[in-house]
Amino acid sequence: MPQGQPTEVPKDGLTTRQRRNRPLLMLHTGEMKGKSTSAFGMALRGWNQGWDIGVFQFVKSAKWKVGEESAFKALGRLHEETGEGGAVEWHKMGEGWSWSRKQGTEEDHASAALEGWHEIQRRLNTERHGFYVLDEFTYPLHWGWIDVDEVVGTLADRPGHQHVVITGRYAPQKLIDAADLVVEMTKVKHPMDAGQKGQRGIEW
Numbered sequence: 001m002p003q004g005q006p007t008e009v010p011k012d013g014l015t016t017r018q019r020r021n022r023p024l025l026m027l028h029t030g031e032m033k034g035k036s037t038s039a040f041g042m043a044l045r046g047w048n049q050g051w052d053i054g055v056f057q058f059v060k061s062a063k064w065k066v067g068e069e070s071a072f073k074a075l076g077r078l079h080e081e082t083g084e085g086g087a088v089e090w091h092k093m094g095e096g097w098s099w100s101r102k103q104g105t106e107e108d109h110a111s112a113a114l115e116g117w118h119e120i121q122r123r124l125n126t127e128r129h130g131f132y133v134l135d136e137f138t139y140p141l142h143w144g145w146i147d148v149d150e151v152v153g154t155l156a157d158r159p160g161h162q163h164v165v166i167t168g169r170y171a172p173q174k175l176i177d178a179a180d181l182v183v184e185m186t187k188v189k190h191p192m193d194a195g196q197k198g199q200r201g202i203e204w
Contacts, residue, residue, distance in 0.1 A: 030185035051130030138168030
């Protein structure tokens with residue numbers, strides 16, 4: 001697509017402006033790091049546009065503090081105090097949600113993840129956020145905890161102007177087919193291959 005020109009203009013009945021501004025379903029998958037980081041970068045752009053940001057982390061523990069979480073919560077406070085940017089909500093396993101990852105069986109975790117998805121469905125239906133990050137959401141889909149067809153149908157039928165970005169490895173093919181933008185992170189080289197541990201400011 002040289003200079004931003006599409007190779008073919010779709011026959012969808014939309015004007016250029018309508019097509020340009022339609023809400024997107026985006027997917028960051030693959031084996032390499034950077035999937036969540038890229039999604040949070042998109043959310044940062046959305047915050048700057050004044051969009052309401054909703055982040056939902058499905059695998060990371062509540063005890064695992066990522067730098068983006070602290071930064072976005074600070075941006076949320078800035079919005080509350082000054083009106084700059086957009087509102088921010090950040091939810092993850094173990095932080096005020098009954099779908100938190102607790103000690104228990106796989107069935108417990110599956111039920112909890114499904115409840116979390118149902119909360120996201122409710123928010124989509126009421127157009128609660130302008131930009132959703134469903135971080136590591138591919139895993140409960142891959143494990144069969146949440147029905148892929150239901151997810152694809154809900155996202156396809158979401159009302160209004162709500163962007164959604166999903167991250168994680170092992171993305172189901174049906175989700176890949178439904179997405180407007182799909183990125184696969186492929187590893188060429190990683191310092192951990194040479195025995196280096198993750199470090200502050202790079203991994204978290």
